[in-house]
Amino acid sequence: MPLRGHMVIGQSGGPTAVINQSLAAAVLEAKRHRAIREIWGARNGMAGILKGEFVDLRKEPAAVWKAVARTPAAALGSARKKPSSEECVRAVEIFRRHEVRYFFYIGGNDSAESAHLIQQEAARSGYEMACYHIPKTIDNDLLENDHTPGYGSAARFVACAVMGDTLDCRSLPGVKIDVIMGRHAGFLTAAAALARRHPDDGPHLIYLPERPFSPERFAASVEAVVQQFGFAVVAVSEGIADEKGQPIAAGFTGEKDSHGNVQLSGTGALGDWLAAELRRRTSITRVRADTFGYLQRSFPAVVSETDAREAWQAGAVAVRLAVQRGDSGTVALVRRTGPRYGVQFERRELHQVARATRSMPDDFIAPSGHDVTEAFLEYARPLIGPLPVPGRLRMKPVSLTP
Amino acid sequence: MPLRGHMVIGQSGGPTAVINQSLAAAVLEAKRHRAIREIWGARNGMAGILKGEFVDLRKEPAAVWKAVARTPAAALGSARKKPSSEECVRAVEIFRRHEVRYFFYIGGNDSAESAHLIQQEAARSGYEMACYHIPKTIDNDLLENDHTPGYGSAARFVACAVMGDTLDCRSLPGVKIDVIMGRHAGFLTAAAALARRHPDDGPHLIYLPERPFSPERFAASVEAVVQQFGFAVVAVSEGIADEKGQPIAAGFTGEKDSHGNVQLSGTGALGDWLAAELRRRTSITRVRADTFGYLQRSFPAVVSETDAREAWQAGAVAVRLAVQRGDSGTVALVRRTGPRYGVQFERRELHQVARATRSMPDDFIAPSGHDVTEAFLEYARPLIGPLPVPGRLRMKPVSLTP
Numbered sequence: 001m002p003l004r005g006h007m008v009i010g011q012s013g014g015p016t017a018v019i020n021q022s023l024a025a026a027v028l029e030a031k032r033h034r035a036i037r038e039i040w041g042a043r044n045g046m047a048g049i050l051k052g053e054f055v056d057l058r059k060e061p062a063a064v065w066k067a068v069a070r071t072p073a074a075a076l077g078s079a080r081k082k083p084s085s086e087e088c089v090r091a092v093e094i095f096r097r098h099e100v101r102y103f104f105y106i107g108g109n110d111s112a113e114s115a116h117l118i119q120q121e122a123a124r125s126g127y128e129m130a131c132y133h134i135p136k137t138i139d140n141d142l143l144e145n146d147h148t149p150g151y152g153s154a155a156r157f158v159a160c161a162v163m164g165d166t167l168d169c170r171s172l173p174g175v176k177i178d179v180i181m182g183r184h185a186g187f188l189t190a191a192a193a194l195a196r197r198h199p200d201d202g203p204h205l206i207y208l209p210e211r212p213f214s215p216e217r218f219a220a221s222v223e224a225v226v227q228q229f230g231f232a233v234v235a236v237s238e239g240i241a242d243e244k245g246q247p248i249a250a251g252f253t254g255e256k257d258s259h260g261n262v263q264l265s266g267t268g269a270l271g272d273w274l275a276a277e278l279r280r281r282t283s284i285t286r287v288r289a290d291t292f293g294y295l296q297r298s299f300p301a302v303v304s305e306t307d308a309r310e311a312w313q314a315g316a317v318a319v320r321l322a323v324q325r326g327d328s329g330t331v332a333l334v335r336r337t338g339p340r341y342g343v344q345f346e347r348r349e350l351h352q353v354a355r356a357t358r359s360m361p362d363d364f365i366a367p368s369g370h371d372v373t374e375a376f377l378e379y380a381r382p383l384i385g386p387l388p389v390p391g392r393l394r395m396k397p398v399s400l401t402p
Numbered sequence: 403m404p405l406r407g408h409m410v411i412g413q414s415g416g417p418t419a420v421i422n423q424s425l426a427a428a429v430l431e432a433k434r435h436r437a438i439r440e441i442w443g444a445r446n447g448m449a450g451i452l453k454g455e456f457v458d459l460r461k462e463p464a465a466v467w468k469a470v471a472r473t474p475a476a477a478l479g480s481a482r483k484k485p486s487s488e489e490c491v492r493a494v495e496i497f498r499r500h501e502v503r504y505f506f507y508i509g510g511n512d513s514a515e516s517a518h519l520i521q522q523e524a525a526r527s528g529y530e531m532a533c534y535h536i537p538k539t540i541d542n543d544l545l546e547n548d549h550t551p552g553y554g555s556a557a558r559f560v561a562c563a564v565m566g567d568t569l570d571c572r573s574l575p576g577v578k579i580d581v582i583m584g585r586h587a588g589f590l591t592a593a594a595a596l597a598r599r600h601p602d603d604g605p606h607l608i609y610l611p612e613r614p615f616s617p618e619r620f621a622a623s624v625e626a627v628v629q630q631f632g633f634a635v636v637a638v639s640e641g642i643a644d645e646k647g648q649p650i651a652a653g654f655t656g657e658k659d660s661h662g663n664v665q666l667s668g669t670g671a672l673g674d675w676l677a678a679e680l681r682r683r684t685s686i687t688r689v690r691a692d693t694f695g696y697l698q699r700s701f702p703a704v705v706s707e708t709d710a711r712e713a714w715q716a717g718a719v720a721v722r723l724a725v726q727r728g729d730s731g732t733v734a735l736v737r738r739t740g741p742r743y744g745v746q747f748e749r750r751e752l753h754q755v756a757r758a759t760r761s762m763p764d765d766f767i768a769p770s771g772h773d774v775t776e777a778f779l780e781y782a783r784p785l786i787g788p789l790p791v792p793g794r795l796r797m798k799p800v801s802l803t804p
Contacts, residue, residue: 268670
């Protein structure tokens with residue numbers, strides 16, 4: 001006998017272009033199960049749960065779900081809030097009082113931790129309920145997952161942006177630094193490499209949080225690229241850190257969320273600092289820095305169809321697992337072996353993805369420390385979908401008669 | 403009898419997503435005219451002309467032109483170079499020595515000025531040639547033009563970006579500042595307003611170079627929006643200036659090109675300064691700033707089809723005018739009157755678009771000074787093409803029994 005009761009679903013952490021695919025799929029799947037009675041959305045994640053701010057999702061019409069699914073950012077509102085143990089007690093009390101037996105939380109590892117804390121409090125207080133985490137993060141840093149919903153679309157944006165930026169920088173030569181999101185994991189920055197088609201295409205250098213960043217080596221490498229190609233496009237993760245593991249950007253902002261994460265995005269300070277270091281250490285005059293910022297995760301017109309489909313499936317699978325098993329857990333995307341790309345969705349325990357994150361494996365990072373390997377490109381290509389193919393003139397020089 | 407001789411074409415100034423449409427169209431049109439013999443592309447605009455660095459464009463295959471036309475940024479390379487009078491003499495000498503009778507220069511008002519200087523030197527030295535300017539600029543600030551090729555695609559990117567950013571900022575409320583290109587003219591920043599569909603949609607405030615910027619009024623207005631909607635998305639032109647007309651951003655960078663333009667793009671300094679001012683003057687804690695940077699003009703996956711078509715036509719018309727008339731001039735996009743959108747291409751003298759630029763007309767700017775009018779929206783809508791339509795939940799609150 002499955003658990004019978006109401007369902008609460010919430011969204012948490014940084015939005016993505018496809019997080020609403022998971023929401024729509026979970027709600028439409030829930031409507032197919034008689035064990036689930038009312039379907040409530042928590043406004044702004046944990047914040048809404050603690051205030052009992054729920055919206056009725058059962059009555060949203062199909063056309064709304066269709067449109068919401070392909071709309072970036074969290075339709076229910078999001079939050080960066082780690083519940084305290086007292087707040088977990090309150091949340092479970094609210095669930096108990098209103099007969100909520102199903103709780104789904106779409107988010108990254110911090111959100112999995114929040115779901116885990118709620119689940120532990122429910123178990124401690126003897127309230128039977130199913131708590132499922134549904135994976136989402138553009139950082140692609142969840143343990144147990146081959147990749148995460150949200151990454152493919154953000155990676156697609158990054159690859160398109162760096163492709164355009166390379167064309168732009170070849171037009172008006174100089175050095176272009178592109179600062180890309182990713183707190184501890186370089187996956188999103190690495191996706192810039194997918195923009196390359198020709199040997200002289202950018203990004204010519206890729207700096208990841210997984211390798212210590214040295215301004216001296218950075219300046220020397222950029223100078224070498226400019227010598228070779230006449231221009232340089234450099235992809236830099238916002239999370240690059242020095243030899244001691246201190247994030248370079250941490251010196252520029254002081255803001256922290258309740259999970260202890262320092263604000264890295266929403267400022268151009270790191271890019272500007274890197275540009276200034278280059279000007280100071282080299283004789284290169286035209287140096288520009290752009291920080292891709294929130295566009296990476298919220299741009300409405302650039303979505304990976306694979307990513308959108310997988311985000312939908314992850315939401316539906318979580319609801320099926322919760323109803324069938326009546327337990328708690330998370331859905332992991334596991335890549336099938338074989339020549340054709342495909343994933344299957346497997347159940348994992350919440351503690352397996354909560355808190356800790358994964359970084360780029362060593363075999364995805366070139367020995368130089370400032371590039372990716374072919375293994376990474378093979379890994380990432382199916383996740384972002386086919387890219388635009390830029391044209392290029394053959395540029396046959398004219399020999400003028402003097 | 404048309405002039406008979408070779409043709410040189412160059413690209414100049416900041417690239418756009420559709421500048422290669424004009425290049426491809428001009429070359430393919432030129433191939434249809436027997437008066438034009440060889441077709442040479444100048445590498446990096448004026449710089450290539452002065453060094454005699456030409457590439458043979460006649461033999462590029464049709465498939466290459468098709469691909470290049472829809473590739474952002476200048477396929478021939480660009481330059482920000484105003485020729486000195488001595489350099490004009492040299493350029494005309496090169497044209498004379500190699501029997502170049504047709505010169506086409508794709509660019510903004512600075513490029514029209516360069517073409518005009520060449521044309522004047524040719525006339526002075528008695529060398530008969532046709533110099534045509536082909537309009538291009540994402541700033542949309544050319545005189546005599548209803549709008550310019552390049553603007554529609556950049557405006558489309560900006561509208562999409564602000565649409566996504568509004569969804570993102572509603573998910574995780576706070577203040578989001580988006581810094582948008584536009585040195586003296588606010589057209590591109592104003593295009594952010596096309597992202598709105600609902601009364602609470604951003605951008606809630608729009609700051610243009612055409613109205614003096616006051617940090618005090620800015621802070622008070624943002625606070626009022628946050629009070630009303632719980633979050634605020636603000637579009638700010640990189641060219642905003644104080645009461646004395648001094649660009650705010652000029653304090654942060656010192657670099658200038660040979661036309662005397664200060665570098666405004668390629669740094670996040672203005673956005674970070676605005677965010678700091680807001681934090682200092684208000685009690686708002688979550689403030690983020692993104693600078694859209696070069697993505698606005700070079701993103702490969704977001705192009706306005708109207709813009710692409712008009713850029714193509716402008717290139718073809720310039721060649722037809724030059725061959726038919728044997729004189730010099732520029733092509734202006736003039737909007738047809740009537741209920742359906744359409745443009746016609748009219749010839750203007752080079753001096754009519756060279757040097758000076760136009761700003762947003764007063765009836766496009768709201769009396770508040772920090773918004774646009776319906777007249778602007780009607781003007782801009784046909785230029786960017788249909789936008790994605792975000793979905794929105796109805797958010798019916800659940801009344802919980804206590």
